[in-house]
Each structure stands twice: as structure tokens, then as C-alpha cells.
Amino acid sequence: MGKSEAQTLLEKADKKANSSGGWFSSSTTKYEEAGDMYQQAGNAFKIDKLFKEAGDAFAREAECREKCKEVNEAANAWWNASKAYKRGYPDLAVQALSQTITALTRAGRFRQAADREKEIAQIHLQETNDLRKACESFERAADWYAQEDATATANACFKDAADLHADLEEYAIAIERYEQVADHSLTSNLTKYSVKDYWLKAGLCALALDVVTAKRNMGKYASQDVTFPSTREAKFINALVEACETGDVEAFTGAVVEFDQVTKLDNWKTNMLLKIKRGIQTESIL
Incomplete structure (x- = not known):
């Protein structure tokens, strides 16, 4: 049986990312192109329902975007990785979301960072059953929402945190x-x-x-x-x-x-x- 399209794309992306580049291409161009290929590989793995492989490909895309100083694109790639990892790999999803948050806060996008932190809280609550970590994430998200004047959403997170403090x-x-x-x-x-x-x-x-x-x-x-x-x-x-x-x-x-x-x-x-x-x-x- 031959290689899948996703596997072929991944190998091409790896080859591009590890190449020395040519006389006329900068390392930025190399990583931009590799990032695009990793993104295509990630989408192809998703079509094949290979979610761990999809998440890994998006994570490699994110690393390429970071090397090109493309903060917003890196945040998006980490988020795509987390969505793939959510299908059965909660710990990896949390790691990818944490990377997303780092990129978003660097870009001053605290409202979106709060949304991702809230996602982490829900994974801890529903998947890993870690009430302590869920509570901490709800509080962090609430603080960021409050900073961004999203008072109703902040209060909903503080309420969820309060429920968990009581459970604890x-x-x-x-x-x-x-x-x-x-x-x-x-x-x-x-x-x-x-x-x-x-x-x-x-x-x-x-x-x-x-x-x-x-x-x-x-x-x-x-x-x-x-x-x-x-x-x-x-x-x-x-x-x-x-x-x-x-x-x-x-x-x-x-x-x-x-x-x-x-x-x-x-x-x-x-x-x-x-x-x-x-x-x-x-x-x-x-």
C-alpha cells in the first residue's frame, strides 16, 4: 500500500524545513513554505481522521510560523493543533492551547487568550477531571475577560470557579x-x-x-x-x-x-x- 497524501505532504514539509535553502532564498522563505506544507498535511490527516498526526503537523507548522516571527499565524496553528488533539489526546490539547495563549498574549489579544484559557478549563473539567487546574484556568480566563471589559463572560467564569472551589x-x-x-x-x-x-x-x-x-x-x-x-x-x-x-x-x-x-x-x-x-x-x- 502506497503512502497517503497526508504522509507525502508531511515528508515534503520536513524536507523543506530541514533544507539548507539556496542562494536566493532566505531562511524566512524556507520556513514560510514549510509552514504552508505542514498546514496542508495537518488538514489531510484530519480528513483521514488521524487526529494525533494532524495535531503534530499543525504543531510543526506553528514552530515554522514562530521562526518567521508570524505571531498571529503561530497562534492559529497552535489552536488548530489543539482542536485535533482534543479528539482523544487531552494533555496534548492543553499543551497546544498553552502555546496558543503565549502567542496571543504577546500579540496583545487578551480576549482571545481568555477564550483559549476557558477551553483549557473545560478540558480539565470534562476530560482529565482535574478540578484544581480547571479552577485555576477559569480564574485566569475571568481576569482576562474582566480586563477586556467582557464583564458577563468574566462573571460566568468566576461563577464556574466558585463552584469548583466549593467542590474542593x-x-x-x-x-x-x-x-x-x-x-x-x-x-x-x-x-x-x-x-x-x-x-x-x-x-x-x-x-x-x-x-x-x-x-x-x-x-x-x-x-x-x-x-x-x-x-x-x-x-x-x-x-x-x-x-x-x-x-x-x-x-x-x-x-x-x-x-x-x-x-x-x-x-x-x-x-x-x-x-x-x-x-x-x-x-x-x-
């Missing part, structure tokens, strides 16, 4: 992040409606710490928005606080069931409530 049982940091997003959301009529959910999440994190913190924070939220105490979310947290104070597991369960009948609890909230409930049960044994 870093409740104080999670509360800080939820409150930060809630403060931003209070400033606009379009986002004001979502504040009660951020405060509900912050309230659950506070309860996972201790009742005193939860009560103090609920008072703070009520002073920030006078309508909050009348919401179902605030009443729910207050009922949980009371149950925790008295060590009443039945009252706690009753409050959860009642809230869930109207507003379905998602997995994150359910997990938090189970942790808090276990805390009450442990204390009642002691």
Missing part, C-alpha cells in the same frame, strides 16, 4: 467569588434576577463552614438588597440555618424537600446539602 471544600474562597459576581450583577437590571441564586450558593457554602458565618452573611445580603429576605432562596437558607442551629435533621430534610418541589435542585446544590446534612448528623452523634 474551599468554602471561604467560593463565598468570596459568589459575592463578587453578585455585586456585579446587582448593578444591572438585566442581571439582578440572578443575584438570589449566587447568594443561595454562597449561603450553602457558609453553612458548610458554620452557622455563625451563614447568619452574618444573610444579614449582609439583606442590607444589599431589601427584596432578598422575601425570596424563596432566602427563606430556604434561613430554614436550613435554624435546622442546623437546633441539630434538627428532620426539619433540614423537610426544608430541602419543600424547596425542591418548586425549584428543582441541581447536582451541585444537592451535593452541598448532603455535606451540610452529614455535618448535622455528626454533631448530633457527638
Whole structure:
């Protein structure tokens, strides 16, 4: 069986990249031409569904672009490499995205760098299950979005980071992040409606710490928005606080069931409530 078109293109690209060049061609021209060939090879490998080989070819293209000081083209090539690697090679995808980010930040394209950092967070979350790294990437992306005045996207990333801090049982940091997003959301009529959910999440994190913190924070939220105490979310947290104070597991369960009948609890909230409930049960044994 003969060589595939992709393999032939790759060999031509290698030959061009490693050639000494001629009298009339500069090394820049050599790498530009090799880069174009690597790009063609990468696309051909993708057609053949050979994603690791495609990613490798795009990565070599990126290196050629860097040698020609073509920063934007290098960023694009690294991104193409990451998209190929995403098909089964998450660690390589993260490496390629990190290279993309380096090129983008050099070019001052922080909004795009934030987009790529967010992609890294999602790979860590969905593929490698590394919550710590996912959390760090969401926070980095959020900072860059905030710098570029993409406030809504920044807040979405800070919220995702807060969820992960809570999963990692870093409740104080999670509360800080939820409150930060809630403060931003209070400033606009379009986002004001979502504040009660951020405060509900912050309230659950506070309860996972201790009742005193939860009560103090609920008072703070009520002073920030006078309508909050009348919401179902605030009443729910207050009922949980009371149950925790008295060590009443039945009252706690009753409050959860009642809230869930109207507003379905998602997995994150359910997990938090189970942790808090276990805390009450442990204390009642002691």
C-alpha cells in the first residue's frame, strides 16, 4: 500500500524545513513554505481522521510560523493543533492551547487568550477531571475577560470557579467569588434576577463552614438588597440555618424537600446539602 497524501505532504514539509535553502532564498522563505506544507498535511490527516498526526503537523507548522516571527499565524496553528488533539489526546490539547495563549498574549489579544484559557478549563473539567487546574484556568480566563471589559463572560467564569472551589471544600474562597459576581450583577437590571441564586450558593457554602458565618452573611445580603429576605432562596437558607442551629435533621430534610418541589435542585446544590446534612448528623452523634 502506497503512502497517503497526508504522509507525502508531511515528508515534503520536513524536507523543506530541514533544507539548507539556496542562494536566493532566505531562511524566512524556507520556513514560510514549510509552514504552508505542514498546514496542508495537518488538514489531510484530519480528513483521514488521524487526529494525533494532524495535531503534530499543525504543531510543526506553528514552530515554522514562530521562526518567521508570524505571531498571529503561530497562534492559529497552535489552536488548530489543539482542536485535533482534543479528539482523544487531552494533555496534548492543553499543551497546544498553552502555546496558543503565549502567542496571543504577546500579540496583545487578551480576549482571545481568555477564550483559549476557558477551553483549557473545560478540558480539565470534562476530560482529565482535574478540578484544581480547571479552577485555576477559569480564574485566569475571568481576569482576562474582566480586563477586556467582557464583564458577563468574566462573571460566568468566576461563577464556574466558585463552584469548583466549593467542590474542593474551599468554602471561604467560593463565598468570596459568589459575592463578587453578585455585586456585579446587582448593578444591572438585566442581571439582578440572578443575584438570589449566587447568594443561595454562597449561603450553602457558609453553612458548610458554620452557622455563625451563614447568619452574618444573610444579614449582609439583606442590607444589599431589601427584596432578598422575601425570596424563596432566602427563606430556604434561613430554614436550613435554624435546622442546623437546633441539630434538627428532620426539619433540614423537610426544608430541602419543600424547596425542591418548586425549584428543582441541581447536582451541585444537592451535593452541598448532603455535606451540610452529614455535618448535622455528626454533631448530633457527638
